[in-house]
Each structure stands twice: as C-alpha cells, then as structure tokens.
Amino acid sequence: MNKTVNQKAWFLILPVLILVAFSAVIPLMTVVNYAVQDTFGNNEFFWAGLSWFEDMLQSDRMWDALGRQLLFSAIILAIEVPLGILVALNMPKKGFWASFCLVVMSLPLLIPWNVVGTIWQIFGRVDIGLLGHTLAALGFDYNYTQDTFDAWVTVIVMDVWHWTSLVALLAYAGLRSIPDAYYQAAKIDQASRWAVFRYIELPKMAGVLMIAILLRFMDSFMIYTEPFVLTGGGPGNATTFLSIDLVKMALGQFDLGPAAAFSLMYFLVIMAISWVFYTVMTTLDKRDGI
Amino acid sequence: MTDASSARAAPMTIAAPRTATRRLRPSGSAVVMGLYLLFLMLPIYWLLNMSLKTNAEILGAFSLWPRDLTFANYQTILTDPSWYMGYVNSLIYVVMNTAISLLVALPAAYAFSRYSFMGDKHLFFWLLTNRMAPPAVFALPFFQLYSSIGLFDTHIAVALAHCLFNVPLAVWILEGFMRGVPKEIDETAYIDGYSFPAFFIKIFTPLIASGIGVAAFFCFMFSWVELLLSRTLTSVDAKPIAATMTRTVGAAGVDWGVLAAAGILTILPGALVIYFVRNYIAKGFALGRV
Numbered sequence: 288m289n290k291t292v293n294q295k296a297w298f299l300i301l302p303v304l305i306l307v308a309f310s311a312v313i314p315l316m317t318v319v320n321y322a323v324q325d326t327f328g329n330n331e332f333f334w335a336g337l338s339w340f341e342d343m344l345q346s347d348r349m350w351d352a353l354g355r356q357l358l359f360s361a362i363i364l365a366i367e368v369p370l371g372i373l374v375a376l377n378m379p380k381k382g383f384w385a386s387f388c389l390v391v392m393s394l395p396l397l398i399p400w401n402v403v404g405t406i407w408q409i410f411g412r413v414d415i416g417l418l419g420h421t422l423a424a425l426g427f428d429y430n431y432t433q434d435t436f437d438a439w440v441t442v443i444v445m446d447v448w449h450w451t452s453l454v455a456l457l458a459y460a461g462l463r464s465i466p467d468a469y470y471q472a473a474k475i476d477q478a479s480r481w482a483v484f485r486y487i488e489l490p491k492m493a494g495v496l497m498i499a500i501l502l503r504f505m506d507s508f509m510i511y512t513e514p515f516v517l518t519g520g521g522p523g524n525a526t527t528f529l530s531i532d533l534v535k536m537a538l539g540q541f542d543l544g545p546a547a548a549f550s551l552m553y554f555l556v557i558m559a560i561s562w563v564f565y566t567v568m569t570t571l572d573k574r575d576g577i
Numbered sequence: 578m579t580d581a582s583s584a585r586a587a588p589m590t591i592a593a594p595r596t597a598t599r600r601l602r603p604s605g606s607a608v609v610m611g612l613y614l615l616f617l618m619l620p621i622y623w624l625l626n627m628s629l630k631t632n633a634e635i636l637g638a639f640s641l642w643p644r645d646l647t648f649a650n651y652q653t654i655l656t657d658p659s660w661y662m663g664y665v666n667s668l669i670y671v672v673m674n675t676a677i678s679l680l681v682a683l684p685a686a687y688a689f690s691r692y693s694f695m696g697d698k699h700l701f702f703w704l705l706t707n708r709m710a711p712p713a714v715f716a717l718p719f720f721q722l723y724s725s726i727g728l729f730d731t732h733i734a735v736a737l738a739h740c741l742f743n744v745p746l747a748v749w750i751l752e753g754f755m756r757g758v759p760k761e762i763d764e765t766a767y768i769d770g771y772s773f774p775a776f777f778i779k780i781f782t783p784l785i786a787s788g789i790g791v792a793a794f795f796c797f798m799f800s801w802v803e804l805l806l807s808r809t810l811t812s813v814d815a816k817p818i819a820a821t822m823t824r825t826v827g828a829a830g831v832d833w834g835v836l837a838a839a840g841i842l843t844i845l846p847g848a849l850v851i852y853f854v855r856n857y858i859a860k861g862f863a864l865g866r867v
Binding site: 299376405 | 641713
C-alpha cells in the first residue's frame with residue numbers, strides 16, 4: 288500500500304508517544320543516571336564515569352550469566368525449531384481435529400509464566416510429581432533442586448513444553464499459505480517427500496520460521512519467571528540466567544550502579560536483536576506485497 | 578505423502594477403497610500428534626489431579642487419579658479473601674491495562690498503516706524495542722518512579738507499567754490488521770462527508786473488529802501472565818494472584834493442594850476464550866504479521 292505523506296498523523300501517535308515515554312524513557316533515564324554515578328548513601332550521588340561498566344565487563348559474574356544464557360537459548364532453539372516444524376507437518380489440515388489440535392497446543396502458551404514454573408516444580412518432584420516419581424521408579428537419580436544437570440534438563444524440558452507450540456503454530460500458518468498447485472506439480476514430477484519439504488515447504492516457511500526463531504530467541508533471552516519459580520536460579524548459580532542475576536543484583540542486593548550498567552548493556556543487546564527482527568518483518572511485508 | 582506413493586503404485590480406480598481401509602490404520606501423523614499432545618497435557622493433568630486431592634493423599638499415596646475426590650482446595654481459595662482478592666486485583670489491573678492500551682493504540686495504528694510522516698519508521702522500531710525490553714531492566718526504576726509519585730501498590734501503577742510492552746504489542750497487531758483494509762474505503766467515506774472521528778467509529782472499527790478482539794486478547798494475556806513487574810510494584814492492596822502463589826509456604830510446609838487449585842484457576846481465563854482465538858494465536862504472537 289502506498290501511503291500518503293501527512294505530518295498531521297503525529298497527532299494520532301501522540302497518546303502512544305506520551306504513554307510510552309512515561310513508562311519507558313523516564314525509567315530508562317533513571318537507569319542511565321545510576322550507571323554513571325556512585326553514592327555513599329543519604330541520596331548524595333557523585334559522578335563515577337564509566338567505572339561501573341568497566342567493573343561489570345571485568346566481572347566473571349556477568350560473563351558467566353551471559354554464557355549460561357546463550358547456552359540455554361541455543362539449546363532450546365535447537366530443540367524447539369525442528370520439533371515445531373515436525374509437529375506442524377503432522378497437524379491435520381482441516382476439520383474437527385485441526386481445531387482440536389490448535390486449541391490444545393495453544394493452552395500452554397496462555398498459562399501464566401509463574402504457573403508454568405509451579406506446574407513443573409510439582410511435576411518434577413520425586414515425592415509427589417509424575418515425572419520425578421517415574422524417573423525415580425526407573426532407577427534414575429533425579430533431583431532438579433540439587434543436581435545441576437537435572438536442573439538444566441528440567442528447565443529446558445519446561446521451556447520446550449511451554450513454547451514449542453508457538454513455533455509449530457507459526458510454521459503451520461506458513462504451510463497453510465502454500466497453494467495446492469505446488470503439491471500437484473510436485474506429484475506430477477514424482478518428487479519424494481524430502482524433496483517436497485526441502486524445495487517447497489521449507490522455502491515457503493522461511494519467513495515465518497525466521498520470525499519464530501527471533502521471537503523465541505528474544506523471549507528466552509529475557510526469561511525470568513519460569514526458572515525463578517522452578518529452581519530459583521539454583522542449585523548454586525547453575526540456572527541463574529541474565530534476568531535472574533540482574534534482579535538479584537538490583538532488588539536483592541541493591542547494587543544500583545553495577546545493576547544499572549548491566550541493564551544498559553543488556554538493553555543494547557536486545558536493541559541489536561530487535562533491529563534484526565524489525566528488518567526481517569519489514570522485508571517480509573514488502574515481499575508479500577501488501 | 579502416503580497419498581502420492583499409493584496413487585503412483587496403483588491406478589486411480591482402486592485408490593478409493595484404499596483410503597477407506599487406511600482410515601482404520603493409525604497414520605504416522607496421528608502418532609506424532611498424539612504423542613506431542615500427550616506431552617503437553619500430562620503436566621496440566623497432573624496439576625488438575627493434585628488440585629482435587631487432599632494434602633494427606635498428595636503426600637501419602639502416589640496415585641494417578643484422586644482416590645477421594647475433594648473440592649476443599651477450591652473452597653479455600655474462593656472463601657479466603659487473601660486468596661480470592663489476588664484474582665480480583667489481577668483482573669482489575671489487567672482490564673485497566675487492556676482498555677488503556679487499546680484506546681491509545683487504535684489511532685496510532687491507523688496513522689502507521691495509512692500515512693507516512695517524519696520519523697515513522699524509527700518510531701515503529703522504537704515501539705518494538707519496548708515490546709522486547711526485558712522487564713528485569715525496568716523493575717527497579719518502575720519501583721522508584723511509582724513510589725515517588727505515590728502510586729506504589731495501586732492497580733493503576735501496574736496497569737501503566739504493563740503498557741510498556743502492551744501498547745507496542747497492540748499497535749503492531751492492529752497495524753497488521755488495518756493494512757488489510759483497502760484505503761479506498763477511507764477515501765470514499767471522506768467524499769461522502771464523514772468526519773474522521775465519525776468514519777473511524779462507524780465504518781472503520783467494525784471492519785477491524787476481529788483485529789481489535791485479537792489485540793485485546795493478547796493485551797489481556799500478556800498482562801495476566803506477567804509476574805516480575807506486578808510483584809515489584811505491589812505489596813498488599815493490589816497484590817496479584819501470581820505473587821500470592823509464590824508465598825504459599827506456611828508453617829506446615831507447602832500447601833500443595835491449594836497451590837495446584839490456584840494454578841488451575843489462573844489457567845481458566847485463557848482456556849475459556851482459547852476456542853474463539855485459535856486461528857489468531859500465531860498472528861498475535863508474531864505481532865500481526867504472518
């Protein structure tokens with residue numbers, strides 16, 4: 288759609304601008320203030336320059352949290368994307384069962400995040416949970432509150448349970464937009480199942496899959512509530528991801544300077560990924576010719 | 578792909594009876610979907626199962642279904658103000674937030690979908706970064722901001738804080754729906770002598786009713802599932818159900834039955850409307866694209 292140039296459109300944007308400025312710009316400026324100042328208490332602040340940033344960049348704590356975060360995001364993407372595609376390919380195309388699958392698959396997406404944590408907290412317990420009890424009965428030494436490996440597995444399975452449906456639903460939307468003519472042509476050419484997937488379905492899904500990957504990456508990158516409820520970041524610091532570490536630092540220990548510097552760097556990373564996301568979205572819009 | 582291979586192997590005349598026999602035999606797709614849906618439902622079933630048991634049964638005997646069915650856990654929640662007020666508080670700020678978000682987002686989304694103006698792309702991108710912003714970064718500044726203006730522990734504070742990500746979300750989703758409405762409709766209405774507000778309310782709003790419904794649903798959900806900001810900004814009067822749930826540890830240990838029942842009740846709002854939005858879940862999560 289070709290748009291008319293109209294500077295008065297700003298008036299329509301104004302309410303959003305004011306509201307988001309209030310809820311985003313002012314708080315962010317507070318963070319910037321803390322990041323460059325230090326205090327001896329009594330609300331007296333003095334200029335600290337970039338020393339907090341230097342401290343944070345040299346602290347193992349942040350790099351460890353970042354490392355765990357990246358590892359977590361990489362693992363869940365490696366599981367959720369192929370699994371989501373597999374599920375989407377096997378979903379019924381129409382009728383009662385299509386609706387049924389859509390409804391059941393959407394359910395985990397709409398559960399409050401802390402309840403997701405609670406569900407798995409209960410489900411994984413050896414004494415009262417189905418999963419923990421079954422594993423224990425099979426002879427596994429499973430305990431997600433004590434053992435690092437078990438904690439990681441539980442957090443990852445929880446995320447896969449929670450979000451794979453999103454990837455599947457997006458891929459499914461992409462699949463449904465493929466005209467039947469493509470499949471008929473493939474049939475005439477006697478293309479194998481793999482060839483149909485590789486040369487018809489995958490290219491047609493590429494756009495939505497890119498959205499799915501970016502969405503999952505962003506959301507896993509700021510995951511807080513689910514692991515917080517499930518493991519509280521433990522055992523030790525084993526599942527302390529970036530957001531959990533940041534909240535511990537800011538609201539737990541009240542280390543304002545370092546936490547603010549940490550926040551800003553965190554936010555910059557998010558901005559960079561958002562930019563990729565935005566570019567993908569707008570190129571998709573253009574390609575669809577809407 | 579069984580379609581193609583069977584059609585290739587046999588002439589089309591005998592393909593019809595084959596489909597009849599094939600319906601009886603479970604196909605690979607059904608198995609994959611069955612397993613996946615089972616994986617999704619098991620943890621939720623377990624929560625439901627526990628919510629219908631007494632604590633003695635939960636801790637005493639391991640059983641796959643409640644042996645002596647009890648609704649006492651639900652009764653506890655629905656009669657104890659410290660529990661049910663959590664739901665009331667959550668509902669109040671969620672509804673407030675949804676109303677505010679939609680009201681400011683509607684004109685803005687219209688402007689983005691119809692006009693080009695100075696800085697429109699930057700603004701659209703900036704909104705996206707707010708949708709992607711990690712709440713952990715904003716928790717502390719929000720706490721200070723709302724404390725300083727005397728709004729701490731009020732519903733409106735949480736409603737405004739959630740605008741941080743819900744307003745951008747609503748703008749993006751609505752813009753995605755609005756661009757599907759041809760511009761000629763606007764132009765015809767103006768020629769017919771409609772003023773902008775009259776056109777917007779009488780003609781345009783009905784055309785994007787489904788879009789408004791989807792945006793409202795997603796604002797509702799994202800505000801409903803958020804824990805970190807709502808917990809940070811409240812203490813007693815506006816404490817949300819999510820925060821109430823994280824403090825169920827009493828003198829006698831965790832009250833698992835009540836915790837499970839509370840979890841089931843938080844899933845209800847999503848589960849009730851899921852059927853109506855099932856075809857829009859992917860679109861909503863992908864911010865109106867797809």
